[in-house]
Amino acid sequence: MSVGRAVAVGLFVVGIALGSFTDRLPERLPQIRGGYRVLQGDFHLHTRFSDGFLSPMDVVRCGERQGLDVVGITEHNNLLPSLVARAFSSATGGPIVIAGEEITSRDFHLIALGLHDTISGRSPLPAAIAAVHAQGGVAIAAHPVRRFWSLFQASAAELDGAELMHPIVFRRRSSDQGWSWQDLVEFYQSVHGRPFAAIGSSDYHFFKAVGLCRTFIFADGADEDAVLRALKAGRTVVRDLEGKMYGDPLMVGLLEKEPLPAPAEPSYAPESLLDAVGRTIGWLGLLGLVILGKTRSTRA
Numbered sequence: 001m002s003v004g005r006a007v008a009v010g011l012f013v014v015g016i017a018l019g020s021f022t023d024r025l026p027e028r029l030p031q032i033r034g035g036y037r038v039l040q041g042d043f044h045l046h047t048r049f050s051d052g053f054l055s056p057m058d059v060v061r062c063g064e065r066q067g068l069d070v071v072g073i074t075e076h077n078n079l080l081p082s083l084v085a086r087a088f089s090s091a092t093g094g095p096i097v098i099a100g101e102e103i104t105s106r107d108f109h110l111i112a113l114g115l116h117d118t119i120s121g122r123s124p125l126p127a128a129i130a131a132v133h134a135q136g137g138v139a140i141a142a143h144p145v146r147r148f149w150s151l152f153q154a155s156a157a158e159l160d161g162a163e164l165m166h167p168i169v170f171r172r173r174s175s176d177q178g179w180s181w182q183d184l185v186e187f188y189q190s191v192h193g194r195p196f197a198a199i200g201s202s203d204y205h206f207f208k209a210v211g212l213c214r215t216f217i218f219a220d221g222a223d224e225d226a227v228l229r230a231l232k233a234g235r236t237v238v239r240d241l242e243g244k245m246y247g248d249p250l251m252v253g254l255l256e257k258e259p260l261p262a263p264a265e266p267s268y269a270p271e272s273l274l275d276a277v278g279r280t281i282g283w284l285g286l287l288g289l290v291i292l293g294k295t296r297s298t299r300a
């Protein structure tokens with residue numbers, strides 16, 4: 001290797017190392033409203049164990065970077081990835097991971113959280129919900145668009161909540177192949193007179209971001225059990241694209257009175273002098289590699 005290329009490689013490696021060293025997540029202070037800790041959660045995330053892209057560990061890291069306190073890994077009819085994610089997150093000080101799965105059948109999809117055993121996708125909906133509850137878990141109607149309504153309505157008294165925010169909210173035409181976001185709002189609003197958790201979830205597979213849609217949870221602690229208790233009690237709020245809030249009216253009132261701090265605006269600007277130096281060195285190294293590499297290949 002020529003001296004020039006060795007210097008370029010060195011600069012590039014030092015740039016990457018400095019960038020990694022200075023890349024720190026902004027500190028987030030605990031948010032207390034009405035005596036509850038307000039946690040941000042995304043309860044519907046897939047991994048490469050089925051039709052997703054990232055590993056369970058990557059999903060946990062992405063959730064952390066997106067300011068999530070809680071992630072629910074919900075693979076299709078498979079609990080294992082969420083257990084892997086939970087072990088990884090607790091070993092590395094990451095977000096709370098709720099073990100779960102998306103119980104997936106031809107007729108319905110059900111988000112099951114707080115499980116310790118896998119539940120088959122072959123069970124009819126009432127049996128699936130009963131199996132979730134028998135494990136002390138929470139059963140949430142996944143993307144309840146109109147074509148799933150008849151089954152979900154028949155079991156509405158047993159459900160603990162329903163997804164109200166979901167990436168289908170970004171679809172241009174509300175009638176897109178029967179995937180209308182308005183259906184989710186109507187289904188949530190059709191359940192009255194008892195706690196019923198409004199859920200915002202990203203149904204993350206690959207293109208859109210983890211945490212794109214999220215749930216604000218009013219928890220009496222900061223662990224998996226506290227999150228499950230809050231969901232069972234319906235102490236959640238979700239916000240639509242216009243900022244309108246849905247969920248427990250008391251909790252909505254608390255957030256109206258004292259909103260959560262706005263997330264930091266994304267920016268290309270360096271965060272410190274060390275960050276700026278690292279970026280410059282890294283780019284110089286990369287530029288050197290490109291130029292020197294090209295010169296060599298021209299000679300060859």
Ligand SMILES: [Zn+2]
Pocket residue numbers: 102109142143
């Ligand atoms: Zn689904």
Ligand SMILES: [Zn+2]
Pocket residue numbers: 044046102203
């Ligand atoms: Zn899904």
